[in-house]
Amino acid sequence: MTQVADYVLHRLTEWGVKRVYGYPGDGINGLLGAFDRAQGNPEFIQTRHEEMAAFMACAHAKFTGEVGCCTATSGPGAVHLLNGLYDAKLDHQPVVAVIGQQKRLSLGAHYQQEVELDLLFADVSEFCQMVVHPGQARHVIDRAFKTALTTRGVATVIIPSDVQEEDAQPSPPKMHGSVFSSVGWSRPRVLPDPGELRKAADILNEGSKVAMLVGQGAAKAQEEVVEVAELLGAGVAKALLGREVLPDDLPFVTGPIGLLGSKASDNMMRNCDTLLMVGSSFPYSEWLPDEGQAKGVEIDIDGRMIGIRYPMDAHLVGDSKETLRALIPLLRRKEDRGWREQIEKDVREWNDLCDRWADQHFEGKINPQAVAAELSPRLPDGSILTADSGSGTNWWARHLKLRQGMRASLSGTLATMGPGTPYAIAARFAYPDRPVIAFVGDGAFQMNGMNEMITIKRYLDRLSNPAAPFIFCIFNNQDLNQVTWEQRAMAGDPKYPGSQEIPDVPYAAYAQLLGLKGIVCDDPQKVGAAWDEALACDKPVVLEFKVDNEIAPIPPHIMTAQGKKAAKAVLHDPERVGIAAKGVRQKITEFAEHLPGRGSK
Numbered sequence: 001m002t003q004v005a006d007y008v009l010h011r012l013t014e015w016g017v018k019r020v021y022g023y024p025g026d027g028i029n030g031l032l033g034a035f036d037r038a039q040g041n042p043e044f045i046q047t048r049h050e051e052m053a054a055f056m057a058c059a060h061a062k063f064t065g066e067v068g069c070c071t072a073t074s075g076p077g078a079v080h081l082l083n084g085l086y087d088a089k090l091d092h093q094p095v096v097a098v099i100g101q102q103k104r105l106s107l108g109a110h111y112q113q114e115v116e117l118d119l120l121f122a123d124v125s126e127f128c129q130m131v132v133h134p135g136q137a138r139h140v141i142d143r144a145f146k147t148a149l150t151t152r153g154v155a156t157v158i159i160p161s162d163v164q165e166e167d168a169q170p171s172p173p174k175m176h177g178s179v180f181s182s183v184g185w186s187r188p189r190v191l192p193d194p195g196e197l198r199k200a201a202d203i204l205n206e207g208s209k210v211a212m213l214v215g216q217g218a219a220k221a222q223e224e225v226v227e228v229a230e231l232l233g234a235g236v237a238k239a240l241l242g243r244e245v246l247p248d249d250l251p252f253v254t255g256p257i258g259l260l261g262s263k264a265s266d267n268m269m270r271n272c273d274t275l276l277m278v279g280s281s282f283p284y285s286e287w288l289p290d291e292g293q294a295k296g297v298e299i300d301i302d303g304r305m306i307g308i309r310y311p312m313d314a315h316l317v318g319d320s321k322e323t324l325r326a327l328i329p330l331l332r333r334k335e336d337r338g339w340r341e342q343i344e345k346d347v348r349e350w351n352d353l354c355d356r357w358a359d360q361h362f363e364g365k366i367n368p369q370a371v372a373a374e375l376s377p378r379l380p381d382g383s384i385l386t387a388d389s390g391s392g393t394n395w396w397a398r399h400l401k402l403r404q405g406m407r408a409s410l411s412g413t414l415a416t417m418g419p420g421t422p423y424a425i426a427a428r429f430a431y432p433d434r435p436v437i438a439f440v441g442d443g444a445f446q447m448n449g450m451n452e453m454i455t456i457k458r459y460l461d462r463l464s465n466p467a468a469p470f471i472f473c474i475f476n477n478q479d480l481n482q483v484t485w486e487q488r489a490m491a492g493d494p495k496y497p498g499s500q501e502i503p504d505v506p507y508a509a510y511a512q513l514l515g516l517k518g519i520v521c522d523d524p525q526k527v528g529a530a531w532d533e534a535l536a537c538d539k540p541v542v543l544e545f546k547v548d549n550e551i552a553p554i555p556p557h558i559m560t561a562q563g564k565k566a567a568k569a570v571l572h573d574p575e576r577v578g579i580a581a582k583g584v585r586q587k588i589t590e591f592a593e594h595l596p597g598r599g600s601k
Contacts, residue, residue: 005034007168021053025073027100030164048451054084059426061093075113090413094148103162126153135172139181192316200314201330207274210234216241217279224324235343237265241412248401256397264346266556361524365548372399388420390441391481394553421449466538477549494573511542522546
């Protein structure tokens with residue numbers, strides 16, 4: 001007789017699940033036996049930690065558009081899932097978590113590993129339900145997937161260990177209380193009100209300096225975004241989660257926005273008279289137009305999120321692609337292209353400045369900007385790029401130029417440390433023939449990334465592909481660098497070595513011990529050669545760059561308050577001499593663009 005656990009896994013496959021990321025424990029013994037009997041359909045992928053399993057499920061959803069799936073045992077295993085599930089919740093990704101629980105008989109007895117999971121997962125989940133009867137399994141699994149897909153969020157299914165091992169009831173008895181559900185879901189066509197569309201078109205047609213900001217919600221609307229930008233003579237800035245919406249080689253794409261954004265994006269926002277936001281919940285008001293400066297139009301499929309980042313004059317609740325298609329016939333092409341020409345000039349100047357910044361090395365140390373700048377022209381077609389949270393994210397955002405067909409993601413809204421490595425692993429499982437490259441700081445790699453190299457060792461035969469590089473680029477600066485700079489600029493405090501300095505670990509040597517490829521580069525003149533070696537390798541690579549920790553992630557413009565705090569902090573900072581010298585040099589490089597005799601490109 002088929003057990004509930006077997007039925008659950010079969011139902012997952014009917015929903016299209018090919019692999020489930022997780023870690024074993026006795027609370028899911030029934031499921032583990034069912035995975036064995038399932039013979040790889042679906043496949044259980046053993047991570048080193050449940051948090052990593054949840055990150056991988058989130059990444060699978062981001063890179064494939066499918067529902068990501070993870071599993072964990074009761075008690076501590078379930079608790080460990082939460083950070084990765086919050087990453088999915090905050091970045092609006094469909095993930096289903098199937099977790100164990102103590103036997104029904106023991107619930108309420110303060111039993112070992114007994115945690116009130118329905119309460120624990122209530123906030124992170126759009127749907128959370130415990131299966132207490134075999135006949136429930138069918139409709140609970142179905143509702144979990146339907147909810148995850150509809151809300152683009154997390155659904156949690158809790159199955160006590162004794163229920164997992166009971167006889168399955170694929171078709172419950174036809175009686176009062178029984179529910180008969182089905183596998184299946186289709187994406188709705190969501191369009192805004194026609195009157196609001198005309199209102200939006202009038203605003204956009206009247207504006208003479210239109211700025212566009214796109215996020216991940218515009219990912220399926222690339223052609224429409226380009227057409228609207230061309231009609232309106234607009235530039236397009238990209239929130240970090242929207243990096244892959246448009247390639248960076250389009251002349252009107254101003255690149256990232258915000259603290260780690262581009263000066264071209266900043267100039268556009270500071271000078272526009274009309275703002276069009278498409279599929280983005282970019283939260284930082286200091287990098288958007290001043291209130292009252294610009295008329296606003298926003299497109300978002302979630303009415304709860306529209307008009308809460310900037311005061312909008314037209315609120316278009318609808319799918320980005322469908323809404324832009326409906327909007328385009330109402331737009332008039334702007335004949336005056338002066339605004340667009342200024343934007344394209346700013347983009348050229350910004351790209352030139354980034355190149356010159358990256359060329360500056362101090363005291364024989366590798367400038368971390370050069371690590372990204374040297375990779376950018378070497379990126380293989382079809383690359384998938386991931387990043388962790390840290391100062392390396394600045395260089396990932398500014399210096400890597402995505403081309404058509406490339407993919408990129410990171411923890412956008414939660415901005416947690418730790419997902420860069422598991423995101424890359426999940427991407428590789430989903431697309432074994434595509435190059436995958438992760439940018440990871442040494443802090444995040446020590447936190448959990450190093451452990452996941454063991455996962456790569458376990459599945460080495462599947463994750464190696466001579467035709468598709470698989471690289472983990474580690475920024476080794478022995479400093480939790482992003483927080484160090486935030487302490488200086490936001491709190492006005494000098495670097496506190498007690499919290500910020502971390503041990504120097506031989507990351508490449510560790511990779512070698514595991515049977516992977518390890519490469520170390522500490523010479524500024526050999527950064528490009530190190531990338532060439534890694535890109536040519538036939539197995540996963542840990543590429544360790546020993547980089548300068550005193551290169552500031554300079555924002556597009558320095559806020560007065562932050563500038564004063566940073567200046568105060570540096571007076572007493574243990575690295576004040578290097579910070580001052582290198583910061584001045586980088587700023588001089590920026591201002592040199594406008595010196596007499598230097599023409600803009």
